[in-house]
Amino acid sequence: MKAQQRRPVLRYDDGGWAEAIGGHLALDLVNTVSWRLDPDRTVDRLPDGAALARWAEFVGLEIRSRVADETAVEVRRLRERIYRVVHPLALGADPDGADVARLRRLLLGGLGRAEVTSVMPLELAAASLPDQLALAAWQLLEREDAHRLRQCRANDCGWLFLDRTKNASRVWCSSADCGNRTRAQRHYARRTTEPR
Numbered sequence: 514m515k516a517q518q519r520r521p522v523l524r525y526d527d528g529g530w531a532e533a534i535g536g537h538l539a540l541d542l543v544n545t546v547s548w549r550l551d552p553d554r555t556v557d558r559l560p561d562g563a564a565l566a567r568w569a570e571f572v573g574l575e576i577r578s579r580v581a582d583e584t585a586v587e588v589r590r591l592r593e594r595i596y597r598v599v600h601p602l603a604l605g606a607d608p609d610g611a612d613v614a615r616l617r618r619l620l621l622g623g624l625g626r627a628e629v630t631s632v633m634p635l636e637l638a639a640a641s642l643p644d645q646l647a648l649a650a651w652q653l654l655e656r657e658d659a660h661r662l663r664q665c666r667a668n669d670c671g672w673l674f675l676d677r678t679k680n681a682s683r684v685w686c687s688s689a690d691c692g693n694r695t696r697a698q699r700h701y702a703r704r705t706t707e708p709r
């Protein structure tokens with residue numbers, strides 16, 4: 514059996530972590546909210562500029578100077594606009610037209626400020642973090658297959674990813690994490706409902 518490839522993990526003081534499991538930078542950005550589907554546990558991993566800088570470095574983005582808290586506000590706004598469009602798609606539904614229009618404005622803003630680094634194929638580069646992430650979102654929507662978008666099957670996780678397996682069989686953000694946890698919960702539920 515082939516050993517599972519270990520992905521780098523960004524660990525937080527509260528025991529939580531971030532993992533680049535989205536298969537795309539724009540989805541890894543969306544996944545900077547942990548336990549999105551469980552309001553009692555939801556954690557935003559980009560509360561300020563320092564946290565954004567740490568995450569950006571983790572996913573390999575270039576940071577040229579100190580990241581301001583206002584930049585984190587901008588990135589969180591972009592993140593939630595991406596989520597509002599990509600989440601329904603991951604469930605096989607159409608996003609709301611107003612949500613698409615709001616995201617479109619942010620994407621066009623990023624494109625408007627981008628430099629052309631290659632003409633054909635067209636490649637763009639942006640200087641600021643929000644614009645780099647807006648370009649990533651543009652590329653996600655433009656180049657990837659909506660039928661490959663998935664939401665982790667665990668009922669509290671909410672992380673999104675592109676299923677790049679050949680037979681479209683991936684259901685967990687990480688089988689070592691949500692997969693195992695869910696299996697353990699099912700096992701526990703079965704055991705506790707058994708007559709004593």
Ligand SMILES: [Zn+2]
Nearest residue numbers: 665670686691
């Ligand atoms: Zn998960």
